[in-house]
Amino acid sequence: MxxxxxxxxxxxGTWRDNIRTDETLARKWFDKHGMTELVNDVVSRCPTKAIMLKETKDVCQGAKISAVAVNDTNSLEIDNGNCVRCMHCINVMTGALGTGVDxxxxxxxxxxxxxxxxxxxxxxxxxxxxxxxxxxxxxxxxxxxxxxxxxxxxxxxxxxxxxxxxxxxxxxxxxxxxxxxxxxxxxxxxxxxxxxxxxxxxxxxxxxxxxxxx
Ligand code: SF4
CATH class of the missing domain: 3.30.413.10 (Sulfite Reductase Hemoprotein, domain 1)
Structure with missing residues:
Protein backbone atom coordinates (compact mmCIF):
# COMPACT_ATOMS: atom_id res chain seq x y z
CA MET A 1 0.00 0.00 0.00
CA GLY A 13 5.58 -8.93 -6.01
CA THR A 14 2.63 -11.02 -7.21
CA TRP A 15 1.69 -14.30 -8.89
CA ARG A 16 -0.59 -15.17 -11.79
CA ASP A 17 -1.53 -18.82 -11.29
CA ASN A 18 -3.89 -20.19 -8.64
CA ILE A 19 -3.62 -19.92 -4.85
CA ARG A 20 -2.15 -23.19 -3.51
CA THR A 21 -3.89 -25.14 -0.76
CA ASP A 22 -2.88 -27.69 1.89
CA GLU A 23 -5.74 -29.70 3.39
CA THR A 24 -3.84 -30.95 6.46
CA LEU A 25 -2.91 -27.40 7.48
CA ALA A 26 -6.41 -26.09 6.60
CA ARG A 27 -8.01 -28.67 8.92
CA LYS A 28 -5.47 -27.88 11.64
CA TRP A 29 -6.22 -24.12 11.29
CA PHE A 30 -9.96 -24.79 11.48
CA ASP A 31 -9.59 -27.01 14.60
CA LYS A 32 -7.80 -24.15 16.35
CA HIS A 33 -9.85 -21.14 15.12
CA GLY A 34 -13.33 -22.48 14.28
CA MET A 35 -16.16 -21.43 12.00
CA THR A 36 -16.75 -17.92 13.42
CA GLU A 37 -13.19 -16.85 12.71
CA LEU A 38 -13.20 -18.54 9.30
CA VAL A 39 -16.30 -16.59 8.28
CA ASN A 40 -15.47 -13.28 9.98
CA ASP A 41 -11.76 -13.08 9.32
CA VAL A 42 -11.27 -14.93 6.04
CA VAL A 43 -14.39 -15.30 3.88
CA SER A 44 -16.02 -11.94 4.62
CA ARG A 45 -12.75 -9.99 4.48
CA CYS A 46 -11.86 -10.94 0.91
CA PRO A 47 -12.16 -7.55 -0.86
CA THR A 48 -13.54 -9.05 -4.07
CA LYS A 49 -15.71 -11.79 -2.50
CA ALA A 50 -13.61 -14.40 -4.29
CA ILE A 51 -13.80 -16.90 -1.39
CA MET A 52 -16.89 -19.03 -0.86
CA LEU A 53 -17.66 -21.29 2.10
CA LYS A 54 -19.21 -24.54 0.87
CA GLU A 55 -21.23 -27.17 2.71
CA THR A 56 -19.25 -30.10 1.42
CA LYS A 57 -15.83 -31.57 2.01
CA ASP A 58 -15.59 -32.82 -1.58
CA VAL A 59 -13.54 -30.11 -3.20
CA CYS A 60 -13.57 -29.48 -6.89
CA GLN A 61 -10.42 -27.82 -8.29
CA GLY A 62 -10.92 -26.14 -11.65
CA ALA A 63 -8.92 -24.14 -14.17
CA LYS A 64 -9.32 -20.98 -12.07
CA ILE A 65 -10.64 -22.55 -8.87
CA SER A 66 -8.66 -23.47 -5.75
CA ALA A 67 -10.48 -25.50 -3.13
CA VAL A 68 -9.68 -27.10 0.21
CA ALA A 69 -11.68 -28.98 2.86
CA VAL A 70 -11.47 -27.48 6.36
CA ASN A 71 -13.40 -30.26 8.14
CA ASP A 72 -15.66 -33.20 7.20
CA THR A 73 -18.58 -30.97 6.21
CA ASN A 74 -17.13 -27.71 4.90
CA SER A 75 -14.63 -26.46 2.37
CA LEU A 76 -13.36 -23.20 0.95
CA GLU A 77 -13.52 -22.41 -2.74
CA ILE A 78 -11.47 -19.55 -4.22
CA ASP A 79 -12.27 -18.02 -7.61
CA ASN A 80 -8.76 -17.04 -8.72
CA GLY A 81 -10.14 -15.04 -11.65
CA ASN A 82 -11.57 -12.56 -9.15
CA CYS A 83 -8.72 -12.69 -6.61
CA VAL A 84 -6.78 -9.40 -6.59
CA ARG A 85 -3.77 -10.91 -4.76
CA CYS A 86 -4.28 -8.75 -1.66
CA MET A 87 -2.70 -11.52 0.49
CA HIS A 88 -5.24 -11.25 3.34
CA CYS A 89 -6.49 -14.86 3.33
CA ILE A 90 -2.92 -16.13 2.91
CA ASN A 91 -1.67 -14.04 5.83
CA VAL A 92 -4.47 -15.38 8.06
CA MET A 93 -4.31 -19.05 6.97
CA THR A 94 -0.58 -19.22 6.24
CA GLY A 95 0.38 -22.65 4.95
CA ALA A 96 -3.21 -23.77 4.46
CA LEU A 97 -3.35 -21.19 1.66
CA GLY A 98 -0.27 -20.05 -0.24
CA THR A 99 0.67 -17.87 -3.18
CA GLY A 100 0.90 -19.40 -6.64
CA VAL A 101 4.28 -20.46 -8.02
CA ASP A 102 4.25 -18.40 -11.25
S1 SF4 B 1 -5.63 -12.99 -1.74
FE1 SF4 B 1 -7.13 -11.40 -1.17
S2 SF4 B 1 -8.42 -11.15 -3.00
FE2 SF4 B 1 -7.34 -13.11 -3.21
S3 SF4 B 1 -8.77 -14.62 -2.37
FE3 SF4 B 1 -7.37 -14.03 -0.71
S4 SF4 B 1 -8.47 -12.38 0.36
FE4 SF4 B 1 -9.45 -12.63 -1.65
Whole structure:
Protein backbone atom coordinates (compact mmCIF):
# COMPACT_ATOMS: atom_id res chain seq x y z
CA MET A 1 0.00 0.00 0.00
CA UNK A 2 2.81 2.38 0.92
CA UNK A 3 4.49 2.01 -2.46
CA UNK A 4 1.20 2.51 -4.36
CA UNK A 5 0.60 5.75 -2.47
CA UNK A 6 4.13 7.15 -2.50
CA UNK A 7 6.44 5.66 -5.10
CA UNK A 8 7.02 7.20 -8.55
CA UNK A 9 7.60 3.60 -9.65
CA UNK A 10 6.30 0.76 -7.48
CA UNK A 11 7.41 -2.85 -8.01
CA UNK A 12 5.03 -5.19 -6.17
CA GLY A 13 5.58 -8.93 -6.01
CA THR A 14 2.63 -11.02 -7.21
CA TRP A 15 1.69 -14.30 -8.89
CA ARG A 16 -0.59 -15.17 -11.79
CA ASP A 17 -1.53 -18.82 -11.29
CA ASN A 18 -3.89 -20.19 -8.64
CA ILE A 19 -3.62 -19.92 -4.85
CA ARG A 20 -2.15 -23.19 -3.51
CA THR A 21 -3.89 -25.14 -0.76
CA ASP A 22 -2.88 -27.69 1.89
CA GLU A 23 -5.74 -29.70 3.39
CA THR A 24 -3.84 -30.95 6.46
CA LEU A 25 -2.91 -27.40 7.48
CA ALA A 26 -6.41 -26.09 6.60
CA ARG A 27 -8.01 -28.67 8.92
CA LYS A 28 -5.47 -27.88 11.64
CA TRP A 29 -6.22 -24.12 11.29
CA PHE A 30 -9.96 -24.79 11.48
CA ASP A 31 -9.59 -27.01 14.60
CA LYS A 32 -7.80 -24.15 16.35
CA HIS A 33 -9.85 -21.14 15.12
CA GLY A 34 -13.33 -22.48 14.28
CA MET A 35 -16.16 -21.43 12.00
CA THR A 36 -16.75 -17.92 13.42
CA GLU A 37 -13.19 -16.85 12.71
CA LEU A 38 -13.20 -18.54 9.30
CA VAL A 39 -16.30 -16.59 8.28
CA ASN A 40 -15.47 -13.28 9.98
CA ASP A 41 -11.76 -13.08 9.32
CA VAL A 42 -11.27 -14.93 6.04
CA VAL A 43 -14.39 -15.30 3.88
CA SER A 44 -16.02 -11.94 4.62
CA ARG A 45 -12.75 -9.99 4.48
CA CYS A 46 -11.86 -10.94 0.91
CA PRO A 47 -12.16 -7.55 -0.86
CA THR A 48 -13.54 -9.05 -4.07
CA LYS A 49 -15.71 -11.79 -2.50
CA ALA A 50 -13.61 -14.40 -4.29
CA ILE A 51 -13.80 -16.90 -1.39
CA MET A 52 -16.89 -19.03 -0.86
CA LEU A 53 -17.66 -21.29 2.10
CA LYS A 54 -19.21 -24.54 0.87
CA GLU A 55 -21.23 -27.17 2.71
CA THR A 56 -19.25 -30.10 1.42
CA LYS A 57 -15.83 -31.57 2.01
CA ASP A 58 -15.59 -32.82 -1.58
CA VAL A 59 -13.54 -30.11 -3.20
CA CYS A 60 -13.57 -29.48 -6.89
CA GLN A 61 -10.42 -27.82 -8.29
CA GLY A 62 -10.92 -26.14 -11.65
CA ALA A 63 -8.92 -24.14 -14.17
CA LYS A 64 -9.32 -20.98 -12.07
CA ILE A 65 -10.64 -22.55 -8.87
CA SER A 66 -8.66 -23.47 -5.75
CA ALA A 67 -10.48 -25.50 -3.13
CA VAL A 68 -9.68 -27.10 0.21
CA ALA A 69 -11.68 -28.98 2.86
CA VAL A 70 -11.47 -27.48 6.36
CA ASN A 71 -13.40 -30.26 8.14
CA ASP A 72 -15.66 -33.20 7.20
CA THR A 73 -18.58 -30.97 6.21
CA ASN A 74 -17.13 -27.71 4.90
CA SER A 75 -14.63 -26.46 2.37
CA LEU A 76 -13.36 -23.20 0.95
CA GLU A 77 -13.52 -22.41 -2.74
CA ILE A 78 -11.47 -19.55 -4.22
CA ASP A 79 -12.27 -18.02 -7.61
CA ASN A 80 -8.76 -17.04 -8.72
CA GLY A 81 -10.14 -15.04 -11.65
CA ASN A 82 -11.57 -12.56 -9.15
CA CYS A 83 -8.72 -12.69 -6.61
CA VAL A 84 -6.78 -9.40 -6.59
CA ARG A 85 -3.77 -10.91 -4.76
CA CYS A 86 -4.28 -8.75 -1.66
CA MET A 87 -2.70 -11.52 0.49
CA HIS A 88 -5.24 -11.25 3.34
CA CYS A 89 -6.49 -14.86 3.33
CA ILE A 90 -2.92 -16.13 2.91
CA ASN A 91 -1.67 -14.04 5.83
CA VAL A 92 -4.47 -15.38 8.06
CA MET A 93 -4.31 -19.05 6.97
CA THR A 94 -0.58 -19.22 6.24
CA GLY A 95 0.38 -22.65 4.95
CA ALA A 96 -3.21 -23.77 4.46
CA LEU A 97 -3.35 -21.19 1.66
CA GLY A 98 -0.27 -20.05 -0.24
CA THR A 99 0.67 -17.87 -3.18
CA GLY A 100 0.90 -19.40 -6.64
CA VAL A 101 4.28 -20.46 -8.02
CA ASP A 102 4.25 -18.40 -11.25
CA UNK A 103 5.68 -15.28 -9.63
CA UNK A 104 6.70 -11.87 -10.90
CA UNK A 105 5.92 -8.22 -10.30
CA UNK A 106 3.23 -5.65 -11.02
CA UNK A 107 4.65 -2.26 -12.00
CA UNK A 108 2.87 0.97 -11.12
CA UNK A 109 3.84 4.56 -11.90
CA UNK A 110 2.94 7.93 -10.47
CA UNK A 111 2.12 7.49 -6.78
CA UNK A 112 2.86 10.53 -4.63
CA UNK A 113 1.91 12.54 -1.57
CA UNK A 114 0.74 16.13 -1.87
CA UNK A 115 2.97 18.49 -3.79
CA UNK A 116 1.72 20.50 -6.76
CA UNK A 117 -1.62 18.70 -6.85
CA UNK A 118 -3.27 16.37 -4.31
CA UNK A 119 -2.26 12.81 -3.45
CA UNK A 120 -2.15 10.34 -6.33
CA UNK A 121 -2.18 6.55 -6.32
CA UNK A 122 0.13 4.74 -8.71
CA UNK A 123 -1.37 3.44 -11.97
CA UNK A 124 -0.70 -0.12 -13.13
CA UNK A 125 1.42 0.11 -16.30
CA UNK A 126 2.62 -3.52 -16.42
CA UNK A 127 0.16 -5.99 -14.82
CA UNK A 128 2.64 -8.86 -14.71
CA UNK A 129 6.36 -8.92 -15.38
CA UNK A 130 8.02 -12.31 -14.81
CA UNK A 131 11.20 -12.00 -12.72
CA UNK A 132 12.83 -15.36 -13.25
CA UNK A 133 16.03 -14.76 -15.16
CA UNK A 134 18.62 -12.14 -16.02
CA UNK A 135 16.67 -10.89 -19.08
CA UNK A 136 13.53 -10.34 -16.97
CA UNK A 137 15.51 -8.19 -14.54
CA UNK A 138 17.06 -6.30 -17.44
CA UNK A 139 13.53 -5.60 -18.76
CA UNK A 140 12.61 -4.16 -15.34
CA UNK A 141 15.70 -1.92 -15.28
CA UNK A 142 14.94 -0.80 -18.86
CA UNK A 143 11.41 0.32 -17.88
CA UNK A 144 12.89 2.30 -14.96
CA UNK A 145 15.61 3.82 -17.15
CA UNK A 146 13.17 4.85 -19.87
CA UNK A 147 10.82 6.48 -17.38
CA UNK A 148 13.69 8.41 -15.77
CA UNK A 149 14.83 9.60 -19.21
CA UNK A 150 11.27 10.57 -20.17
CA UNK A 151 10.84 12.38 -16.84
CA UNK A 152 14.12 14.26 -17.32
CA UNK A 153 13.00 15.48 -20.73
CA UNK A 154 9.33 16.25 -20.02
CA UNK A 155 8.69 17.04 -16.36
CA UNK A 156 8.37 20.63 -15.17
CA UNK A 157 10.27 21.96 -12.20
CA UNK A 158 9.04 20.52 -8.88
CA UNK A 159 6.81 18.00 -10.61
CA UNK A 160 6.85 14.34 -9.70
CA UNK A 161 6.06 11.53 -12.12
CA UNK A 162 2.38 11.40 -11.09
CA UNK A 163 1.93 15.12 -11.70
CA UNK A 164 3.65 14.92 -15.07
CA UNK A 165 1.35 12.02 -16.08
CA UNK A 166 -1.72 14.02 -14.95
CA UNK A 167 -0.59 16.99 -17.04
CA UNK A 168 0.38 15.21 -20.27
CA UNK A 169 -1.99 12.21 -20.08
CA UNK A 170 -1.21 8.55 -19.37
CA UNK A 171 -1.31 7.62 -23.06
CA UNK A 172 1.47 10.07 -23.91
CA UNK A 173 3.56 8.81 -21.02
CA UNK A 174 3.12 5.14 -22.00
CA UNK A 175 3.89 5.89 -25.63
CA UNK A 176 6.93 7.86 -24.52
CA UNK A 177 8.41 4.94 -22.58
CA UNK A 178 7.31 2.34 -25.15
CA UNK A 179 4.76 0.39 -23.09
CA UNK A 180 1.64 -1.27 -24.54
CA UNK A 181 -1.55 0.68 -23.84
CA UNK A 182 -4.48 -1.40 -22.62
CA UNK A 183 -8.16 -0.38 -22.24
CA UNK A 184 -8.01 -1.75 -18.66
CA UNK A 185 -5.79 1.22 -17.82
CA UNK A 186 -8.74 3.64 -18.10
CA UNK A 187 -9.25 4.80 -14.51
CA UNK A 188 -12.27 7.05 -15.02
CA UNK A 189 -14.72 7.36 -17.93
CA UNK A 190 -14.27 10.51 -20.00
CA UNK A 191 -16.47 13.46 -19.11
CA UNK A 192 -16.13 15.21 -22.48
CA UNK A 193 -18.56 13.67 -25.02
CA UNK A 194 -16.47 14.78 -28.02
CA UNK A 195 -13.87 12.25 -29.14
CA UNK A 196 -11.24 12.23 -31.84
CA UNK A 197 -11.27 9.02 -33.76
CA UNK A 198 -8.12 9.34 -35.84
CA UNK A 199 -6.27 6.02 -35.77
CA UNK A 200 -9.37 4.29 -34.36
CA UNK A 201 -9.29 1.28 -36.71
CA UNK A 202 -5.57 0.77 -36.12
CA UNK A 203 -6.05 0.75 -32.35
CA UNK A 204 -9.01 -1.69 -32.58
CA UNK A 205 -6.90 -3.99 -34.78
CA UNK A 206 -4.07 -3.85 -32.21
CA UNK A 207 -6.43 -4.73 -29.33
CA UNK A 208 -7.99 -7.59 -31.29
CA UNK A 209 -4.56 -8.96 -32.22
CA UNK A 210 -3.51 -8.89 -28.53
CA UNK A 211 -6.73 -10.66 -27.50
CA UNK A 212 -6.26 -13.32 -30.21
CA UNK A 213 -2.64 -13.89 -29.11
CA UNK A 214 -3.75 -14.22 -25.45
S1 SF4 B 1 -5.63 -12.99 -1.74
FE1 SF4 B 1 -7.13 -11.40 -1.17
S2 SF4 B 1 -8.42 -11.15 -3.00
FE2 SF4 B 1 -7.34 -13.11 -3.21
S3 SF4 B 1 -8.77 -14.62 -2.37
FE3 SF4 B 1 -7.37 -14.03 -0.71
S4 SF4 B 1 -8.47 -12.38 0.36
FE4 SF4 B 1 -9.45 -12.63 -1.65
Missing amino acids: NSIQRADMAVI KGATILMGGKRTLKIGDLMGTVVVPFLPLKNEEDYEALVEIAQKSIDFFAENALEHERTGEMIERIGLINFLEGIGLEIDPSMVSTPRTNPYVRTDGWDDEVAKINARKAAA
